Amino acid sequence: MLDTTEGITFDISQEALDAHGQPCAVIDATAAAVMLGRAFRDADGLTDDAGLGLAPAVQAALGEALAAAAPATRVMLDTDAGKRVYDLFLLPPDRRGHRLVLASDRTMDSGLRNALTESRARYKDLVEISSEHAWEVDADGAFSFVAPQGLLGYAPRRVIGLPAGELLDPERHTDPINPFATPVPLEGRDVWVRAGDGSLCCLEVTAVPLFDADNRWAGARGVCRDVTEQRRREQEMAEARARERVFGRIVRLFQREVKPENMIRAAASAITHGMAATGCQIFGIAAPLAKVVQHPTFQQETAFGRIGSDRDADRLIAALESAGRDAVVGDLVGDRHLIGTLCMHGDRINGAIVVWREADRPDFGQAERRLLAGIAGTVGVALEQLYSHRVLVEVSRTDGLTGLLNRRAFYEDMQRRVRRLARGERKAALMYVDLDNFKAVNDTWGHETGDKVLRDVADLLRANTRSTDMVARLGGDEFAVWLDDADETVAVKRAEVFLAASAILKQHSARPDLPLMLSIGIAVYDPVNREDMNEFVSRADGAMYAIKRKGKGSYAVARQPGRRAP
Template sequence: NTIREEVVPDQMLLAAAEATAGALGARHCWIFRRTPLGQFTKAVEHDEPPGSTPEAAVRAAQELIVHGDPQNVVESKVGNTLMLTSVARYRGEINGAISACRDNDQPAWNAADRKLLAGVADHLGIALEQIANHEALERLSRTDELTGLSNRRAFFDDLEKRLAHQRRTQRPGALLYVDLDNFKPVNDVHGHHTGDAVLIGVSELLAGGTRVGDLAARLGGDEFALWLEESDEPAAIVKAETLLDQIATLSGYSADAARPLGFSIGIALSDAAVEEGFKDLVGRADEAMYQAKYAGKGGYVVGASASKVTERE
């Protein structure tokens, strides 16, 4: 019941670990998830002692997989710790494990303890499957289906967090608003299948050069955005020029020589010293992009700073 009462995945598993430890009189309890590659990774722990590692519990879970056990429970002793481990299954497939620990000064495990942990593991298998499904849906809701980049909603959510982080670190940042030039003729001449190939190609250009902290997204249609973490104006310009060079790799998809595929890029620099919301930052980058578009396409424009926009208003 404790597992079902929680709706947030981490809280659900932590509640299960705490309840299991309490029911067994255990001092520690670990819950693991099994990756698609068959590895066990620690999901949560209850009252984990400093410096301890769950490696022995992982070995016990692996032992169950290899050798099996009628009760689906294995006991082991590691140093001064008495460990009881059971694997979780969903429709016969192992998707996790749970391990509880007692110290030597506590009673040894008995049949009732083993039965209880095996029962918890049965419920845990269902809970882990539900969590995996929830995470898959969350990824789908945040991902552009065609390109695999973040979608508009996810990008704005993440950008807001990056700006909050920037204010704490007082480091620079830059937003590139990237719009495809002459994309509509591609669809008109070659069809939407070719247009989709172009959008996928653009997404690969944007994602291929990202670093930790950077964000790449498709905002909709042929509009993309790229947040550059800890990047000043020279770094943003280098990135824009790189993209302008790289779009040539997609020139074969152009409608014709008179209407080549290209990028119009607007750059908005984010100053940590200026309080600015993500909507205003995106607005400045969008305005700069249109300036690049009206200047003849195939180029970039560095937009006005946030302080100058405020003064103008």
């Protein structure tokens, strides 16, 4: 038993120390070990290497505590298992100056505190250097904390107290949940906001709601990072893929189509489907191969789907001409959205595209406008192919000297018209026109005068026929006229007009006795007779030669098939 100066008695036998579960020891006034309990001896780092005395660091710490009359001290020890932390508690001494020392292992508590302190410092450093923006809002939905680097160009002092909803871009944010004041956890939610410089930015927000002790919403906290450039690149890639799909569809359709007209129709279909539109019009221009066209005249080449009125399309095209060559112009007309752009080939405007969409669907966005601008170049190439094809067709069907239809084109068109007449009751007339005494003009005045005479005859015939009629030069000094919806009376009157107008040709005659005149043979087609093409042509030709044999400068009408000559 140990009687202390305060009258307390401790059982300090070795057996008692060994039986105590907590590390304990008895030291003298110099902090040297008098007795060590088993738990004290077993504790990591408290004893010396022999296990018979105190570890030097422990004895030194206890000596300092005795000198300072401190009731406790803490010691940190380096052991083979790592750092250990002990709190040493000194009980009051007995009459001989011996003290009971109790040791408590605080290694885990200290480690946790140190880890927490280090973690907080690390988090603070990471937040400050991170590209992500940390924030918190209070129960009123206003920012109560923002990381030191601020938020999107806003200094922390400008953001603290600001309602979180004021940062949202109203045109882009349609979600009913404000991610800065979310009542539910969010991860990776995109939100478009206005930055401090007024620019539009996209933030990817991850947030959790906060609740008070009564489970009432008390705010939210989270992090967000600027993904504007990433989203813009993704949008550009999506637009590029959309363009590739539409271009690919157009190219595939072009490859399947031989005729340029069909290519243009295929392009209108592909544009309509590729832009989720309801209709598309493609316009060409008159005189498309002219090098410089100050004010081109647009005419529709094809249309696909449901479109609006020609007047609305014409007004949009006029706006395009005013806006410039690369512009994409949009409008809302009645129950339809429409956008359009000009088509170019080289530095020339050679057409336009107008795309339609119902007004109850979203308007065309910037991505679709850029898509249309890109497509316009491909359509411009297709239009140029169409124009070139038409020029080739026109050249192949036209007499080079007079600009009239040539023999092949005239007979092809006449065959189609005869087939059409055979299905009805209307009549038509074929007139063969031959120049009398023309060879003498060439022999006397030369071929230059002869060519002028041929052009004058072409002008004469064109000026005295309707747009529905056909005029052709069959070759040499032979011409042909097809009169649509004409019986014998109409044909004879037209022949008399030709003869009267031909008086002007006499000024180019070789000699007075060889006057330039016209000999005209007329054949009337009546579907009742079921006459074939060859017979019909032969009757006109025969009538023309009959009048030449009778004296020239007049006309003759061929008998109808099966009718005897008078």
